[in-house]
Amino acid sequence: MSKLSQKEYRVVTKPIRKLDAMQLVTGQAVYTDDVTPQDCLVVKLLRSPHAHALITDIDTEKAMAVPGAVAVYTYKDVPQERFTTAGQTYPEPSAYDRLLLDRRVRFVGDPVAIIAAETKEAAEMMLARVKVSYEVLPAVLDFHTAKDNELLVHPEDNWRSLCPVGADNRRNLVAHEEDSWGDLDKTFAQCSQIVEKTVHCKANNQAMMETFRTYCEIDTYGRLHVISSTQIIFHVRRIVSNALGIPKSKIRVTKPRIGGGFGAKQSVVAEIYPAFVTWKTKRPSKLVYTREECQIAASPRHEMEVHVKVGADAQGHIRAMDMYTLSNSGAYSEHGPTTVGLSGHKSISLYANQLQAYRFNYDVVYTNLQSAGAFRGYGAPQGIFAVESAVNELADRLGISPVAIREINMTREGNVIRSYYGETATSCALDRCLQRAKEKIGWDDTCLCTKVDDHTVRAKGMAIAMQGSGISNVDVGSATVRLTEDGGYALVIGAADMGTGCDTILAQMVAEMMECEMSDVTVYSADTDFSPYDSGSYASSTTYVTGKAVERACLELQEKICALGAGMLELPEEQVMFTADAVRSEDGSKAVSLTEIATKSMCGNTEALQVTATHSSPTSPPPYMVGMVELDIDIETGEAMVVNYVAVADCGTVINENLARIQLEGGIVQGIGMALYENVTYMKDGSIAENSLMEYKIPSRMDIGKLDVEFESSFEPSGPFGAKSIGELVIDTPVPAIAHAIYEATGVWLTELPFTPEKILEAVEQGGKYKNN
Amino acid sequence: MELKFTLNEVPRVVEISADTLLLDLLRSMKCYSVKRGCETGNCGLCTVFVDERPVLSCSTLAARVEGRSVVTLEGLREEAEEYGAYIADEGAEQCGFCNPGLMMNAIALYRENPEATDDEIKEYLAGNLCRCSGYEGQLRGIRSYLEFKKGEVRHE
Known part of the structure; x- marks a missing residue:
């Protein structure tokens, strides 16, 4: 599989079962709400019914009269220093624009009061009895008119932006940037074919099966212990510290198993509220979000409108790209300044091979709508939808195949990618991915659109994609590896396995490095008191960044083990070597087992057999993939069904084939949901129509035809064992590939998500291809 | 009100309210495999x-199981393991949160x-949502x- 990899690995690359798998499939109590007490205070949030209003009065008396009532906190009770709930490395690019509770409410669902009660029933009764008077204000509900609108979402004086991202609360601006390279006007003037396109992506929800939830208690030392379903324990610690105005040293954050995240839990959505209740009352408390709260007041994808202009010469060389992205951050700035960047950096950069000029400008705006956050892909799916649709249309207009236009233009190994921080594509098997995908789906075998029966047509579509591997020069991954008493290894990390399997993947790396079995490695994660610092599991960073830390920690630990072993063998250190289960003399005549060394390390020893290594990468090498779809469209009803999805991905060395495959399959299905079903509709009052899983339709197993995925690996020299990332890349291709297939079937390019039967039927009629039917 | 039923083959008598949902009752009786993923009967996580x-x-009132036998994944340990x-x-299994409901069905x-x-298989399990796996791996396993x-x- 891995053609460039020189070495056959023993544990790495193998489809090893996840260390926690059997606990999960047998339904053991391992999640936040299972492992924390049921008889603690119940925390609920009273939410604003208005998109924009000032609270003029809150009467809490009747609520406090409910039997079992413990507390009602309002904006009068909370610290007045603003902070952000975006889980990012300090100083966060997201502006400090939040308070725990604010007198000004900024979207339908913004918290108005924190309620604590002895029981759920009492808390719910209290919610109904808090009387709030509002001065309702006009709201900014259209993100097109938000910038420089006279209505301000954040008029307050203590709003702060810590980073130069072009934010300005007096202009409703969360971020603004202009970036370009080459002579754009001149290059476009020389192009014989130019395609312009504007696409609109919605604020999709992660819809992880476990909603947000946090339990808090005061520990033996009077510190606040936060147990939460989070991807980012260390960022949670800082953000809770900011929100409560207490030192970080007073806070400990741990995470049990996480029931899915997909970026949702890279924001501090729930933690601050029970943390405040417990800190105030000194009593254990818990907040479990309802599904409705998850749908209306959480951390969804940024709604974006992406305008792109792509120019090529008559031979199909793509020479110029111009992109403008307008991103809707909603009421708060979480992840607004950063997600938008990927809409250009991960799309324009797919075509570095022939490109001579590009421009990428963007605005991110505040509106009085739900605040957005991080969601798998992090802006890339929006930009890739635009660019890939434009490139498919360009190929169509030039009369060359969509595969051929990629072969001419796509980024290849060794290309310097100007639009990607000038990084060089050090590992790129995109060409092989394209070749393989084309063969698998039989791209050239049939026309791109064929008739299945008198009312169904089958069309093919394709797209290519890239993502990153961690945030270069920012993300920090760490690992502690120590020799255990029985001669095995304990790995302690601060990264968060949210189902992805990083605990197992990193343990595989330990087993590979230390020449032991998987059963010899235990993993502990994650706890701010015990884990070495890790920025957390996001930005496709864990395998690539933390993996490298594991590799280094293992090498250093081998040296330490050898030093102690040499002493026990009474040999100089340079005359011994580390072997799987022992330290041996060079000639193999003398040996001391790891168990003996471990035992010795606990008696009269002054050197810990434990190493913590920390890694950060100056680059973020992209994984790449090709997605090709066969889509059945009912031309009478407009219904679309993916019958076959072929995907071939280059994530560098595949560390665990099973887990990588599930990432690939799961991401594609999420992408199909984004393309065909998942809608977020804002009503006139700013509320959201799709507030349950009944209305927000995620794909079921009946909605998916065949998924046919495989890996075509490159070898990334800067990654552990040649690995890059896989987690986010996988969601990027379905939207443009399906849009392409719809075009092949109907003759119309759909540009607004999701592609509902109504829109497809309209396209069928507008395209006029089936008038005789 | 008093409720008598059998939980994982053990006869139980518990005090409930008329509006107690079976899901909440089972979790209060430490059957933590039973999960809530939505409030609208869409996800299948709470299947028993x-x-x-x-x-x-x-979507079942606890009072409805009077005199009946309720089994959660806690009561099917060996079968679930195999x-x-x-x-x-x-x-x-990925994040695992949907697993108990999936395993039950x-x-x-x-x-x-x-x-x-x-x-x-797909039709029978259509009501069990999973956001991680894309379903193909579950299908292969089943x-x-x-x-x-x-x-x-x-062989028998």
Whole structure:
């Protein structure tokens, strides 16, 4: 599989079962709400019914009269220093624009009061009895008119932006940037074919099966212990510290198993509220979000409108790209300044091979709508939808195949990618991915659109994609590896396995490095008191960044083990070597087992057999993939069904084939949901129509035809064992590939998500291809 | 009000309210495998057996199980281990939060139709949502388990 990899690995690359798998499939109590007490205070949030209003009065008396009532906190009770709930490395690019509770409410669902009660029933009764008077204000509900609108979402004086991202609360601006390279006007003037396109992506929800939830208690030392379903324990610690105005040293954050995240839990959505209740009352408390709260007041994808202009010469060389992205951050700035960047950096950069000029400008705006956050892909799916649709249309207009236009233009190994921080594509098997995908789906075998029966047509579509591997020069991954008493290894990390399997993947790396079995490695994660610092599991960073830390920690630990072993063998250190289960003399005549060394390390020893290594990468090498779809469209009803999805991905060395495959399959299905079903509709009052899983339709197993995925690996020299990332890349291709297939079937390019039967039927009629039917 | 029922083969008598949902009752009785994923009967995470038939415990009043037998995954440990190993070998458990509800229905499927085709598997489990796996790995695991059980029957 891995053609460039020189070495056959023993544990790495193998489809090893996840260390926690059997606990999960047998339904053991391992999640936040299972492992924390049921008889603690119940925390609920009273939410604003208005998109924009000032609270003029809150009467809490009747609520406090409910039997079992413990507390009602309002904006009068909370610290007045603003902070952000975006889980990012300090100083966060997201502006400090939040308070725990604010007198000004900024979207339908913004918290108005924190309620604590002895029981759920009492808390719910209290919610109904808090009387709030509002001065309702006009709201900014259209993100097109938000910038420089006279209505301000954040008029307050203590709003702060810590980073130069072009934010300005007096202009409703969360971020603004202009970036370009080459002579754009001149290059476009020389192009014989130019395609312009504007696409609109919605604020999709992660819809992880476990909603947000946090339990808090005061520990033996009077510190606040936060147990939460989070991807980012260390960022949670800082953000809770900011929100409560207490030192970080007073806070400990741990995470049990996480029931899915997909970026949702890279924001501090729930933690601050029970943390405040417990800190105030000194009593254990818990907040479990309802599904409705998850749908209306959480951390969804940024709604974006992406305008792109792509120019090529008559031979199909793509020479110029111009992109403008307008991103809707909603009421708060979480992840607004950063997600938008990927809409250009991960799309324009797919075509570095022939490109001579590009421009990428963007605005991110505040509106009085739900605040957005991080969601798998992090802006890339929006930009890739635009660019890939434009490139498919360009190929169509030039009369060359969509595969051929990629072969001419796509980024290849060794290309310097100007639009990607000038990084060089050090590992790129995109060409092989394209070749393989084309063969698998039989791209050239049939026309791109064929008739299945008198009312169904089958069309093919394709797209290519890239993502990153961690945030270069920012993300920090760490690992502690120590020799255990029985001669095995304990790995302690601060990264968060949210189902992805990083605990197992990193343990595989330990087993590979230390020449032991998987059963010899235990993993502990994650706890701010015990884990070495890790920025957390996001930005496709864990395998690539933390993996490298594991590799280094293992090498250093081998040296330490050898030093102690040499002493026990009474040999100089340079005359011994580390072997799987022992330290041996060079000639193999003398040996001391790891168990003996471990035992010795606990008696009269002054050197810990434990190493913590920390890694950060100056680059973020992209994984790449090709997605090709066969889509059945009912031309009478407009219904679309993916019958076959072929995907071939280059994530560098595949560390665990099973887990990588599930990432690939799961991401594609999420992408199909984004393309065909998942809608977020804002009503006139700013509320959201799709507030349950009944209305927000995620794909079921009946909605998916065949998924046919495989890996075509490159070898990334800067990654552990040649690995890059896989987690986010996988969601990027379905939207443009399906849009392409719809075009092949109907003759119309759909540009607004999701592609509902109504829109497809309209396209069928507008395209006029089936008038005789 | 008083409720008498059998939970995982043990007779139980508990005090409930008229509006207590079976899901909340079971979690309060430490059956933590039973999960809530939505409030609208869409996700299948809370599936348990009532008199051997899979039901959504989020949409069942606890009072409805008076005199009946309720089984959660806690009561099917051995079967879950044997079956679940096939899901685990595909890496398809992923975050695991949907697993208990899936396993309940997958066990019900096996008991009802041990020779289920892929289409029958998909249809039977259509009400079990999973946001991580993309379903293909679960299908592979279930298919392998059914194959394994067929072989077992042949060898008997």
